[in-house]
Amino acid sequence: MLKIPPHQVAGHQAGNGKLGPLVDESGRFYKPLQGDERGSNELKFYTSFSSNSRILEHISKFFPTFYGTQLIEASDGSGLKPHLVLEDLSVGRVNPSIVDIKIGSRTWAPEASEEYIQKCLKKDRETSSLPLGFRLSGIQIYGNRESGYWKPERTSMQNLPAEEVKLILKKFVSSNTSTDMDLQPDCAFAATVYGGSTGILSQLLEMKAWFEDQTMYHFYSCSILIMFEKGLALEGQNPGGQIKLIDFAHVIEGRGVIDHNFLGSLCSLIKFISEILTDPNEHKSLVSSVNGVN
């Protein structure tokens, strides 16, 4: 029985007769193959990557498992359509907090069409991609059983200045419920989600080490998903913080050069997360000292 993924925060979404991904109960995610070269390019990437013997497990774990392609009934009722069959990343998660971060101050490859380059360049300049190296493409933060999720408009997240982005990444790991997101974030779970030897920062640094070395692929317009379970964090258990790379319609061959565009931007994200870990109450103490409370 196929259904609409309950925890998608960005990208094309099924529902209301639209074409979008579907999931089944066995843990598979069906992504419609886009009809143009984006579809064939993403299939080409998954095929190459999943059979690449130089990709070791400590790196492949950051990517959705690929199970080939399959013809299934498309979500828009247009009949049988080819879909990529991927791992459903939300399997096993109850109430995941998720942020989708599109990486790269440049989302276009040098050999893209002029029309596509101009479209991307305009968007990169209008969003935080150019100044920060990435933009928030979508987010959902679990509050608690009563308040459910805080899920702001996707477009409102894309063009935030550095301080606002940092505030969102603090809210992401705070105990605030979805109804008091306006309050100062307490960063209650920063250490357990972002920190620690298996936390988000460690995973980002592991990914960074690979990007400093690998010259096989350049990842344009990909996203890093960051996920964890606040419910577990609230119970004092390991919140299962995890990063995954998704969306490979614009991956090209690296031709012996590292992906400097992705790497620099990844380092920018790492700096944001590191600063939150080092000084979670930086802003709070600033407010306090301005008010003379300290």
Place this chain on the structure above:
Amino acid sequence: MLKIPPHQVAGHQAGNGKLGPLVDESGRFYKPLQGDERGSNELKFYTSFSSNSRILEHISKFFPTFYGTQLIEASDGSGLKPHLVLEDLSVGRVNPSIVDIKIGSRTWAPEASEEYIQKCLKKDRETSSLPLGFRLSGIQIYGNRESGYWKPERTSMQNLPAEEVKLILKKFVSSNTSTDMDLQPDCAFAATVYGGSTGILSQLLEMKAWFEDQTMYHFYSCSILIMFEKGLALEGQNPGGQIKLIDFAHVIEGRGVIDHNFLGSLCSLIKFISEILTDPNEHKSLVSSVNGVN
């Protein structure tokens, strides 16, 4: 007594009645303040940087020392003009090999004028800046006393594919004289110039660590100079490998974000140098095995 710098490989050059930098015998380098905002911006950067107490010696050593400004007779005979007074980086060098590498796949700041952005974007796309993250802006390689320097046309260096750039960076540390630069480079001095605890790679990694952390400045259109003395290397002495950052007319404030554009590109250069150190004869052995020599 002011004279034209003997070892300038890129940028505006004095001589033939043109405006360019001059040096004196006390080790100072006089750079004409460009009349437009480039001049005032570079002066603003040097003033800020040289008085910034957060810049420690292990980083400031990568920058030319700044001695203020001075009115001196311009090289084009136009009379007294304001010049930046800087450290002459070639002081103490006899026959330096020098390469000027313009860093960044993007050489324009987000807030530059539309006209300037379009001009830079065009050049970045036409040169190796976009694919490699940097372009070779100029080079001189010392051969020996008889053959002097190999100093190819600057424009011929800017748009080389990855393999050609690597070849140049190998020639840079080879014992080939300037008349046999067409021969396979032997990378005789790779280990002593690029390698070692005080070599070029170590210095680049020290600079990289700073760029992963600092959010004060974004360096657009700057160059890294790499210099050493082949004469010393030939005598088995320490060749004095050194990197310096130059050209700050397009530096802007970092505003709490790392310089992801510079950092990613710096990592790309580091990867080139690392590969040469790891496998200096990579290309040679490929040729040999194709010829059945191995």
